[in-house]
Amino acid sequence: MIENSKNRTYTRREVLRMAGMSAAVLALSACAAPATPAPEAAPKKPAPSKEKVHLRIQMDPDYEKPVGDLFLKSHPEAEIEYVSVTGIDHEEVASKILSMVAAGQILDLGYAATEATQLYAGQGLAEPLDEWVKRDADELKEYFADVHPSLVEAMMWEGSLYELPFDFNAANLYFNTKLVAEAGFEHPPQDWTKDDFYKLAKAITKKGSGGETEVFGYGWTNRLWGSWMPWIFVNGSNLLVEERAPGGEWLWETFYKDDPAAKGRSGGWRWTAPKANDPANVEALEFMVQLYKEGITPAVEMGGGETLSGFFGTGKLGMIPAGGFWVGHLKNAGMKRGDYDVQLFPKWKTQRHQFGTAGLWIFTKSKNKDLAWEYSKLRVSKEAMAIHGWYNGTTLTTPVRRSMLNEERFAETGPEHWQVFYDTLDKHPDTAPIPAPPVSNPMTTLFTSYTAKAMSLEMTPKEALDAMQKELEDLFARYPDMYKRET
Amino acid sequence: MQAATPMRGSSGWQFSPIAWLAEDTLAGIARRRALLGYLFVLPTVLGILIFTAGPVVVSLGLSFFKWNVFQPAEYVGFVNYRRLFNDLRVFISFVNTLKFVLLAVALQIAVSLSIALAVSQRMATWLRYYFRTAFFLPLLMSGAATGVVLGYMLHREFGVVNYYLGLLGIPRIPWLNSSNWVLYTMVLAYVWQNMGFTLVLFIGGLNNIPPEILDAADVDGATGWRRLWHVILPLLSPTMLFALVTGIIGGLQIFDIPYVMTRGGPGDASRTAVMVMYESAFKNMEVGYGSSVAVILFILIMLVTAMQFWLSKRWVFYQ
Numbered sequence: 119m120i121e122n123s124k125n126r127t128y129t130r131r132e133v134l135r136m137a138g139m140s141a142a143v144l145a146l147s148a149c150a151a152p153a154t155p156a157p158e159a160a161p162k163k164p165a166p167s168k169e170k171v172h173l174r175i176q177m178d179p180d181y182e183k184p185v186g187d188l189f190l191k192s193h194p195e196a197e198i199e200y201v202s203v204t205g206i207d208h209e210e211v212a213s214k215i216l217s218m219v220a221a222g223q224i225l226d227l228g229y230a231a232t233e234a235t236q237l238y239a240g241q242g243l244a245e246p247l248d249e250w251v252k253r254d255a256d257e258l259k260e261y262f263a264d265v266h267p268s269l270v271e272a273m274m275w276e277g278s279l280y281e282l283p284f285d286f287n288a289a290n291l292y293f294n295t296k297l298v299a300e301a302g303f304e305h306p307p308q309d310w311t312k313d314d315f316y317k318l319a320k321a322i323t324k325k326g327s328g329g330e331t332e333v334f335g336y337g338w339t340n341r342l343w344g345s346w347m348p349w350i351f352v353n354g355s356n357l358l359v360e361e362r363a364p365g366g367e368w369l370w371e372t373f374y375k376d377d378p379a380a381k382g383r384s385g386g387w388r389w390t391a392p393k394a395n396d397p398a399n400v401e402a403l404e405f406m407v408q409l410y411k412e413g414i415t416p417a418v419e420m421g422g423g424e425t426l427s428g429f430f431g432t433g434k435l436g437m438i439p440a441g442g443f444w445v446g447h448l449k450n451a452g453m454k455r456g457d458y459d460v461q462l463f464p465k466w467k468t469q470r471h472q473f474g475t476a477g478l479w480i481f482t483k484s485k486n487k488d489l490a491w492e493y494s495k496l497r498v499s500k501e502a503m504a505i506h507g508w509y510n511g512t513t514l515t516t517p518v519r520r521s522m523l524n525e526e527r528f529a530e531t532g533p534e535h536w537q538v539f540y541d542t543l544d545k546h547p548d549t550a551p552i553p554a555p556p557v558s559n560p561m562t563t564l565f566t567s568y569t570a571k572a573m574s575l576e577m578t579p580k581e582a583l584d585a586m587q588k589e590l591e592d593l594f595a596r597y598p599d600m601y602k603r604e605t
Numbered sequence: 606m607q608a609a610t611p612m613r614g615s616s617g618w619q620f621s622p623i624a625w626l627a628e629d630t631l632a633g634i635a636r637r638r639a640l641l642g643y644l645f646v647l648p649t650v651l652g653i654l655i656f657t658a659g660p661v662v663v664s665l666g667l668s669f670f671k672w673n674v675f676q677p678a679e680y681v682g683f684v685n686y687r688r689l690f691n692d693l694r695v696f697i698s699f700v701n702t703l704k705f706v707l708l709a710v711a712l713q714i715a716v717s718l719s720i721a722l723a724v725s726q727r728m729a730t731w732l733r734y735y736f737r738t739a740f741f742l743p744l745l746m747s748g749a750a751t752g753v754v755l756g757y758m759l760h761r762e763f764g765v766v767n768y769y770l771g772l773l774g775i776p777r778i779p780w781l782n783s784s785n786w787v788l789y790t791m792v793l794a795y796v797w798q799n800m801g802f803t804l805v806l807f808i809g810g811l812n813n814i815p816p817e818i819l820d821a822a823d824v825d826g827a828t829g830w831r832r833l834w835h836v837i838l839p840l841l842s843p844t845m846l847f848a849l850v851t852g853i854i855g856g857l858q859i860f861d862i863p864y865v866m867t868r869g870g871p872g873d874a875s876r877t878a879v880m881v882m883y884e885s886a887f888k889n890m891e892v893g894y895g896s897s898v899a900v901i902l903f904i905l906i907m908l909v910t911a912m913q914f915w916l917s918k919r920w921v922f923y924q
Contacts, residue, residue: 220892428763
């Protein structure tokens, strides 16, 4: 021990603590900036005459950059940072975005598909576009005239518009034309039925000597979009109770006044309660299980369908639900025009189809909202859509602009009946977005989880959907204020 | 150098820590060496406090709140824990995790010990290096990449594994599509990827066994199984303990391979505790609930690890 004049004693531990603190203080002092400028300090750099406005956009620069460069020509004050967020499916991308936001990372513009549109809007993360749209209505008239109103309605939440959609994918049926021909069938008509589908799927299916299927008639992946959801829709049902929010008249009056397809449009969709175990849903899932038991459908797996696209391309799979995005997938898999074709989903009780659409949304915490809006507007312009990497050359997703879906686009790649993509909307105006309320992320987990239990034959469809319903009810009960109700 | 002792200043005796440290005595040298030691461990201590202890404390605090990050947190007491103990999915995920750990660690240790013993036999040096490298390489791959590739290979209908099994007359195995199979598939994938680490440990442990002890065992007639059981394994027991502790902790935290391969399915058959924690906190934005899962998992890991060390007194032999 060491003793000082005031008889204060210091233990070895205390001394070492002081030493440590002294070292830390010294180290910090060395790192810290001087409180007052040193006499020999370098002269201050002159401030830049005009500071660049930094715009952070959640997009892959490989595809987005042509549009970004176009934007910078008209907005030299801006600089763009592309933030590429990838995931197996949309809900995973949404999880990453939410995590980024939670960690304090703010973007100016995010990309959201239907799966996440209400999720962001419902959390107050997304900025309504109404005022900008009203202000620039004249500029946007051409865009809205080229876009089906159902796609726009899907981007609304509680009366406000949150995104200008630029791509969409309706669940259609893709055929391997060679397998269809080998089965002795021709391209089905648009009004074909579920029974026609079953006959075709069965005819395509080929089994080996051991009874194992070698070529499957129909395959699908376990996710929210696509999946077996189209069968729920054509069977006249939905996973959730559908309602429509009031509001939005300003938009329909301004842009779609004379469009009959806009009649009855609303301020956006509300999915207010689960109805997973609706008899029509049970029937649809039973049909899927039947196809699996008969060896027509392979074991169902999670994901975006990349595995199945390979098998489709190599003649091991006859039919699969997909949207226009598959044109690019199949081209990359080596398929050419004539190797495959597309048709609407068959009629069951109805022929109502489902789609998902996507666009850019502005973060409420963005400091550059006006500039972000200018970018959003440019992104859906004809000029920008023409040069964007998703549509320029290979069609990697379906553009929302009707005028962009033409013979020229599909001349080289096919499909021959490319008109089906927009016919899904034009000829079936009751076609609607996949159910994706603000709680779509946990809902999707439950949907895929119980779907897998039924498809692996561990539960009957009825048992699986009863259990799904119960968990969905619990989930919805935890979020009673999901939608702002009008009083 | 002048010895630094308490000095009398204008206001009486004053203590100078620098002089105290710089004291040119044996005690001074010891103090300087001790200080150096403390400075060396300081970054690690800070790292543990900031990146390990800090999050644990914060998670514990958050587990008593309902918080979705965007709205202010609301104190809810033990609500998250009550929900957790009534949540069948959470229960299943913990059971899956424990089953996984039991199988994966046992298999990993058995296989890597066998391989370590095999590659420690007399053989050409290049062959020995070849085997060591080959078994270690999978460890360098990310779990996600392993999951994707194995997912393709183990596809029930189109996977290459079932194709070759088919040539042997074995019917297609639903590696990833059946609750009865999926956990075993995860164990195989995990062991395949992580075996290299345990293998290196065991090779190191075997090399550290003094050759004179083995020679003595030979002289005493202990060969083959008896030599392994009564000589090698006891001498390898400290390495075994380390492999067990790290293996069990790593296994309890399994996430990437099942998440990429099955996302927890079919149903919840391959859902693990960390997956539930991730889904709750970052997918469903129920941060408080996710934190409560994390706290329970933390306690479980602590208990299992403490138990291992307690039990190790009975079977670990230190030379």
